[in-house]
Structure formats: structure tokens, C-alpha cells
Amino acid sequence: MKNTNTKMIYEELSRDLKNLYGEEATLENASADQIYSTIWAWSLKKVSALEKYGEITSGRKIYYVTIEVLPGRLLGNNLLNLGLLSAINIVLRRMRYSIENLEEMETDPSLGNGGLGRLGPCIHEGATSLGYSMECLSLHYHYGLGKQVFRDKKQTFEPDPWDLYGKAVNTRQADYEVELCGRKIRPEENVITVTGYNTDKTNSLVLFDTGLASDAVIRDGIRMDMSDPIPALTLFLYPDDSNEEGRFLRTGQEYFLSASSVRHILEDVEKTYGSIDSIAEHAVIHLNDTHPALCIPEMVCQLMDRGMSEEKSIELVKKLFVYTNHTILPEALPRVPLSRIRAVSPRIADMITRLDRHVREKGITAGPVLEGDVVNMANLACHFSYSVNGVAEIHTGILKKDVFSDMAAAYPDKFTNVTNGIDFGRWLRHANPELAWYVGRLTGGDVVAKPSLLEKLLRYQDDTAVHADLESIKEDNKEALAAWLEEEKGLVMNPKAILTVQAKRGHAYKRQDLNCLYAIWKIQEILQGRLPATPIVNLIAGKAYPTYEAANDVFHLALCLQELTKSPAISPWFRVIMPDNYNVSMAEKILPAADISEQISYAGTEASGTSNCKLMCNGAITLGTRDGANIEIGDLVGPDNIFTFGIDAKTAADLNRSGSYHPYDYYSDPEIRRVVDFIVSDAMRRIGDSVILERIHRRLTTEDTYKCLLDFKSYVQAKEAAFRAYEDKDSWYKMSLINIARSGFFSSMRTARQYNERVWHLGNPAR
Ligand code: 26W
Numbered sequence: 001m002k003n004t005n006t007k008m009i010y011e012e013l014s015r016d017l018k019n020l021y022g023e024e025a026t027l028e029n030a031s032a033d034q035i036y037s038t039i040w041a042w043s044l045k046k047v048s049a050l051e052k053y054g055e056i057t058s059g060r061k062i063y064y065v066t067i068e069v070l071p072g073r074l075l076g077n078n079l080l081n082l083g084l085l086s087a088i089n090i091v092l093r094r095m096r097y098s099i100e101n102l103e104e105m106e107t108d109p110s111l112g113n114g115g116l117g118r119l120g121p122c123i124h125e126g127a128t129s130l131g132y133s134m135e136c137l138s139l140h141y142h143y144g145l146g147k148q149v150f151r152d153k154k155q156t157f158e159p160d161p162w163d164l165y166g167k168a169v170n171t172r173q174a175d176y177e178v179e180l181c182g183r184k185i186r187p188e189e190n191v192i193t194v195t196g197y198n199t200d201k202t203n204s205l206v207l208f209d210t211g212l213a214s215d216a217v218i219r220d221g222i223r224m225d226m227s228d229p230i231p232a233l234t235l236f237l238y239p240d241d242s243n244e245e246g247r248f249l250r251t252g253q254e255y256f257l258s259a260s261s262v263r264h265i266l267e268d269v270e271k272t273y274g275s276i277d278s279i280a281e282h283a284v285i286h287l288n289d290t291h292p293a294l295c296i297p298e299m300v301c302q303l304m305d306r307g308m309s310e311e312k313s314i315e316l317v318k319k320l321f322v323y324t325n326h327t328i329l330p331e332a333l334p335r336v337p338l339s340r341i342r343a344v345s346p347r348i349a350d351m352i353t354r355l356d357r358h359v360r361e362k363g364i365t366a367g368p369v370l371e372g373d374v375v376n377m378a379n380l381a382c383h384f385s386y387s388v389n390g391v392a393e394i395h396t397g398i399l400k401k402d403v404f405s406d407m408a409a410a411y412p413d414k415f416t417n418v419t420n421g422i423d424f425g426r427w428l429r430h431a432n433p434e435l436a437w438y439v440g441r442l443t444g445g446d447v448v449a450k451p452s453l454l455e456k457l458l459r460y461q462d463d464t465a466v467h468a469d470l471e472s473i474k475e476d477n478k479e480a481l482a483a484w485l486e487e488e489k490g491l492v493m494n495p496k497a498i499l500t501v502q503a504k505r506g507h508a509y510k511r512q513d514l515n516c517l518y519a520i521w522k523i524q525e526i527l528q529g530r531l532p533a534t535p536i537v538n539l540i541a542g543k544a545y546p547t548y549e550a551a552n553d554v555f556h557l558a559l560c561l562q563e564l565t566k567s568p569a570i571s572p573w574f575r576v577i578m579p580d581n582y583n584v585s586m587a588e589k590i591l592p593a594a595d596i597s598e599q600i601s602y603a604g605t606e607a608s609g610t611s612n613c614k615l616m617c618n619g620a621i622t623l624g625t626r627d628g629a630n631i632e633i634g635d636l637v638g639p640d641n642i643f644t645f646g647i648d649a650k651t652a653a654d655l656n657r658s659g660s661y662h663p664y665d666y667y668s669d670p671e672i673r674r675v676v677d678f679i680v681s682d683a684m685r686r687i688g689d690s691v692i693l694e695r696i697h698r699r700l701t702t703e704d705t706y707k708c709l710l711d712f713k714s715y716v717q718a719k720e721a722a723f724r725a726y727e728d729k730d731s732w733y734k735m736s737l738i739n740i741a742r743s744g745f746f747s748s749m750r751t752a753r754q755y756n757e758r759v760w761h762l763g764n765p766a767r
Pocket residue numbers: 113114115116117119238289326327332333391420606607608609610628
């Protein structure tokens with residue numbers, strides 16, 4: 001090998017392989033497993049050789065506390081950040097391997113549920129790349145959310161262990177103890193090193209565990225005996241909370257995360273600075289949604305234990321915490337009985353009472369912390385954080401005008417917006433190397449380090465040769481996805497079809513059912529001989545919470561449509577595809593292949609969305625409502641480069657308030673009725689479960705909380721317009737190019753920078 005870098009890597013790997021598997025082992029005769037393990041261990045050595053940010057002792061450090069985290073696979077991402085990805089691929093090619101094949105051996109931990117869980121790692125990576133000192137604190141769930149398996153066209157879950165990943169985890173026993181349900185627990189801190197792009201600095205992801213989790217309490221699937229919360233505490237993310245035992249367990253998890261985080265932070269500051277006297281100069285504690293809000297009373301208690309008065313402790317806390325809200329749905333703004341918190345920690349319950357009194361004694365009547373015996377966690381977070389933010393312009397607006405309007409009036413300077421961002425290293429360079437290389441060549445720079453360089457693509461917007469190149473990259477990605485879907489999931493996808501993708505958590509407000517209604521409409525069109533010019537693949541992916549009936553029902557509908565569209569009368573023109581167990585690594589395969597990004601939530605309900613940004617930078621065109629970050633995408637690309645439909649958030653809010661929406665009014669339209677009634681047709685009943693299909697039909701015709709029938713026609717029109725537009729490849733790839741060019745705004749480095757300017761105020765970060 002000519003290149004010294006690759007030669008050196010080859011020699012290092014050969015040596016490491018021999019150390020692991022004996023003198024006989026060579027890279028040429030080793031198994032894929034042995035090569036993977038060798039590269040994995042080698043990459044971890046390289047990562048741990050990097051300097052630690054923790055050593056920086058000036059400026060503030062961010063402690064980002066989150067109940068869920070979706071770090072994704074480490075190997076490829078770390079190699080990219082270390083600048084070794086291309087070189088290692090050259091080395092591997094000699095053995096007829098590629099990093100893409102090998103990294104399939106790494107488990108992908110499902111320690112998160114969706115956008116909230118993935119956002120943390122994206123911001124963490126952005127902050128690390130910028131040189132900010134940031135620790136992400138979460139729980140070490142043994143099985144994460146669970147592995148989604150479709151049985152009989154229904155979603156089930158199996159435990160999803162992520163043992164392999166354990167090799168990257170450094171476990172240490174904490175020096176402190178936390179008290180939970182009357183028991184003293186010394187947490188385990190499981191530390192994973194987080195790398196940034198093009199920097200030799202690293203940060204850490206710290207996952208707390210009780211060390212007391214026991215598989216013996218697991219019953220079937222992800223159900224558990226929760227009578228004793230301690231052995232169950234760190235087994236699964238979001239345990240079933242349909243009964244009091246489950247709700248108690250969740251509060252226990254939230255308190256364990258909060259107590260461990262606060263003790264960890266105090267210890268970190270004490271160790272670094274010798275005391276906690278000026279902690280607000282050295283630390284900012286970021287509450288990623290309300291789940292870790294018990295950090296606030298815990299911190300007051302801990303400061304008081306260190307000799308500070310209550311008043312001073314509370315005032316100090318107000319300088320330490322910031323809170324990001326990620327949802328306006330009332331059911332996800334938790335209200336927790338004080339008695340439940342008391343059963344987990346009497347001291348914390350007492351402190352919440354005092355914090356409530358503190359607010360009232362200041363004469364602030366907005367947003368009571370205690371409403372009778374119920375703790376409003378979002379209000380607690382708002383009062384005692386110095387900054388509260390939403391995650392897209394429209395979402396922050398709704399928080400200020402509606403959800404927290406009283407609080408925004410009481411604290412006019414507290415509320416701000418920081419629109420979400422994504423890590424371009426993972427979502428462009430790593431997920432779509434061909435596109436990343438190509439746009440890098442056209443822009444003449446490193447678009448991962450500086451995503452704003454993508455703007456330079458605009459000068460090629462009318463260049464038909466560039467359009468053709470973009471088309472050929474998209475085709476390659478579709479072919480790779482089709483091959484993977486067939487091999488791994490047994491699903492047939494025509495790589496020549498137009499691919500429209502809705503990949504996200506299953507939730508009524510995200511309206512996967514609206515997508516299914518379109519599918520039915522299209523099937524009926526095809527059966528009547530109106531065929532699309534290009535075949536269509538309508539891909540839906542995501543997990544729904546196991547006990548969330550409405551979302552599970554809609555997944556059943558989608559799976560029935562997947563079955564139905566296998567029919568030879570339909571499949572050549574239209575197919576619904578729903579692969580199981582959508583996770584970060586599957587997203588890395590699906591999103592680069594997508595032509596259309598479906599962002600069809602009911603206006604005003606999707607805080608931001610992040611798959612919309614990931615799809616955008618991979619050249620997909622948004623088909624969306626005026627919701628979340630879709631609006632900012634629309635502003636960036638202009639109305640000609642996005643397909644917008646449906647009522648806007650103001651109309652939606654007025655309609656919700658007036659209660660004047662009756663789905664039956666729309667159901668009486670013959671076209672809509674024909675589509676909706678198809679759900680309970682004989683053809684569908686032969687494939688699916690009639691009870692579920694009838695339930696969906698009833699929900700749509702009598703409740704339709706998120707007004708699918710109202711937006712249906714406008715959605716069909718917009719989707720059909722998108723498919724028509726696809727037929728003119730030059731104008732389609734011009735749109736695609738403009739979307740890629742304008743996507744740099746959604747870099748998580750921009751997000752981290754804005755958090756620093758508007759929220760964290762770090763002092764003197766490295767860049
Ligand atoms: C079950 C309790 C619960 C409550 C809220 C679980 C999870 C939540 C999360 C806050 C919901 C969530 O994931 N929100 C998503 O956050 C993303 C990152 O900001 C946004 O892009 C999504 O729009 C928002 O739905």
C-alpha cells in the first residue's frame with residue numbers, strides 16, 4: 001500500500017489481530033467477526049487516546065440530563081470523527097470487506113423512543129465538534145425500549161439487549177449514594193466516550209445504573225413484575241405506566257436519574273474546582289424535557305446539605321438550570337401526585353412543597369407548581385430554570401402564547417427558541433457517503449465541518465449534468481436499500497420506484513393513518529385503471545408505545561396494506577412497505593434513499609421533527625403541513641421547493657377551541673366515504689383483524705382527533721402533485737439540490753452555537 005496512513009493502519013490492525021487471535025491470524029485469513037472485533041478494539045484505543053474535555057477548567061460545562069438517548073452505532077461514526085474512515089475502508093477493501101458490512105455486527109441500543117432521544121446525541125456531537133465541554137447524563141437501560149417484531153400484522157416487543165456495545169462502556173462505582181424508596185443505592189456510572197468531528201477533544205455520555213437490575217422480574221416480552229421497583233428500575237425505558245405500579249416505577253426512574261445526576265455534577269465540580277462555591281460559573285444543567293425535573297428539588301436539598309441556606313440554595317438553582325420543552329401535548333406534560341413522589345423520596349416531596357410556597361411568596365400566581373396534591377412538572381421546570389426554550393419557531397410561539405402564556409408574561413425574558421439540528425457527520429457523510437463526497441467536490445470544502453458551505457450548490461441549480469449525478473446517487477441508495485430490505489426483512493422494494501417515507505414514532509398526531517388513507521385512495525385508483533406514471537413505494541417505519549392502542553391499531557392497518565399491495569394487481573404500481581424495528585442504523589439506510597419526506601402532523605402538534613431535517617439534507621423533498629421545523633424548511637427553500645398542504649396551526653387551534661369539527665361532515669363526502677369504508681371492507685377483513693379495523697373506522701368517523709378527514713383531500717392533491725413533479729427529472733433534482741443546499745441551517749453545530757449564545761453562556765468555549 002502506497003499511502004503511509006493506510007500502511008500504518010494495516011500494520012497496527014495486523015498486530016492487534018495477532019494479539020487477540022494468535023500468531024497464525026492474518027487480516028487475509030481472519031473471519032469477519034475477528035476483523036470486526038479487532039477494528040472495534042483498535043478504534044476504542046484511538047478514541048481513549050484523545051484528550052478529555054473534562055480537563056478544561058475554565059468556562060462552563062453543560063450537563064445535559066435526559067431520560068432517553070439514542071446514540072446509534074459507534075464504530076463508523078468514531079472512525080469518521082477521527083478522520084480514519086476512508087483510510088480504513090481502503091485497508092478493508094483489500095480483504096473484500098467494507099466498514100458498512102462490518103458495522104452491521106454492532107448492536108444499536110434502543111435507549112430512546114424517537115426525536116427526543118436522538119436529539120441529545122446530535123447536539124452532543126455538535127457541541128463536541130465546537131469544543132464545548134458537555135456531558136450527557138442518562139440511564140443505563142439493559143434492554144432499552146425493546147425490539148419491535150410484527151406478528152400477525154401486529155406490533156409486539158421483545159427485549160433488545162445491547163451487550164456487544166458494552167465493550168465501549170467504562171463502568172465505575174460512584175463515590176456517592178442516592179436514596180430511593182427508603183434504600184441507599186451506590187450508582188454505577190457507565191461512561192461512553194463521545195467524539196466530535198475533526199477534533200482531538202472528547203466528551204462523555206454517562207449512563208447511571210443501580211447495579212441491582214434483575215432479569216428475574218421479566219415476564220413475557222417486555223412486561224415485568226414491578227412490585228419491587230428496584231430490580232426493575234433500569235431494565236427498560238418507559239415501562240408500562242397503565243397501572244399505578246408502572247407509574248411509580250417511572251417516577252422512581254426519573255428520581256434515580258435526577259438524584260444521580262445532581263450528585264455526579266456536584267462531585268465533578270468539587271473535584272475540578274475544590275468547592276461548589278461558584279458552581280453557577282462552572283456548570284449549566286440542561287433538563288431535556290421534564291423527565292429530569294426532580295433535579296431541581298434534589299439540587300436545593302444537596303446545596304443545603306453543604307451548609308447553604310434554603311433561600312440561597314433556591315436562588316443558586318435558578319442560575320443553574322435550563323429547560324427545553326419538546327411537546328405541547330397535554331398528556332406528555334406530566335402531572336405527578338405528590339404522594340407518589342413522597343413514596344420515592346419524602347425529602348423531595350417536602351422540598352417541592354417549599355418550592356411551591358417560594359413561588360407564591362414571590363407573588364407569582366402563574367403556573368402553580370402544586371395543584372392540590374399534584375405536581376405540575378413543567379411548571380416546576382419553568383419557575384426554577386433561568387431559560388426555557390422550544391425547539392422550532394412555531395413551537396416556541398405556541399409555548400409563549402398558549403401552553404405557558406401565564407409564565408411567559410411573568411418571566412418575559414426567560415423564553416427563547418433554539419430550532420433543533422442534526423449531526424451532518426452521521427446523517428450526511430456517514431449515512432450517504434456518495435452524496436457527501438459529491439457535494440464536497442462541488443462546494444470545494446468540508447461540508448461536515450461547515451454545513452453552510454452547502455449553499456454553494458445553488459450555483460449548480462440549473463446544471464442538468466448535476467441533476468443527473470444527483471439522480472444517479474439517489475438510484476444507488478435506493479438499490480442499496482432495496483437489497484437490504486429484501487435480505488434482512490424479506491420485503492420487496494422496486495428500486496426504480498419513487499420512494500416516499502414517513503419514518504417516526506407511531507402517534508395519533510403524526511397521522512400515520514392519513515398516510516394509510518392515501519394508500520387506500522391510490523389502491524382504488526389503480527384498481528380502476530388509473531395508474532401512476534412511475535411506480536410508488538410508500539414506506540412507513542417507527543415504533544409505537546406498546547400500550548398505545550390507537551397507534552398500534554394504525555400500524556396494523558399499515559401492515560394490512562403492506563399485505564394487500566403485494567397483490568399482482570397492485571404491486572407493479574404501488575406498494576406499502578413497513579419494516580420492523582426502525583432504529584438509528586435503519587434510518588441511516590432509509591433516509592438517503594428517500595425522494596419524498598412525509599411530515600404530515602396535525603398543524604401545531606409536532607414540536608419540530610428531526611427526520612424532516614435528515615431527509616432534507618439527503619435530498620428528499622418535504623411533503624408536509626405547516627408544522628414544526630417544516631415551516632423553517634419552507635422558508636429556507638421557498639414555496640416552489642416544498643409540497644405544503646392542510647390547515648395551518650391557527651385554524652387548527654381555533655377549530656380545537658370551538659369544537660365545531662365533526663368528522664361525519666367529511667365522511668359524508670362520497671370520495672372520502674369510499675376510502676374510509678375500505679378499512680372495513682371484505683378485502684381488508686380477509687387480511688386483518690376485524691375488531692381492530694372497525695375500531696379504526698369508528699375512531700375516524702366519530703372522533704378523528706387530529707382531523708385526518710379534514711386534511712385528506714388537500715393531502716391527496718399535494719402528494720399527487722409531488723408524484724407528477726417527479727416525472728420532470730430536471731426540475732425534481734433542481735428542487736432536491738435546493739433542499740440540500742439550504743439544509744446547512746439544520747446542523748447541530750448551529751443549534752449548539754445558538755444554545756451557547758441564547759441559553760448556556762459558556763464563557764470561553766474552544767471555538
Ligand atoms: C411518556 C412520556 C413522554 C413524554 C414526552 C415521553 C416522551 C416525551 C417526549 C418529550 C416526546 C418527544 O420525543 N418529543 C419530540 O422531540 C423532538 C426533539 O425535540 C421533536 O423534534 C419532536 O417534534 C417531538 O415530538
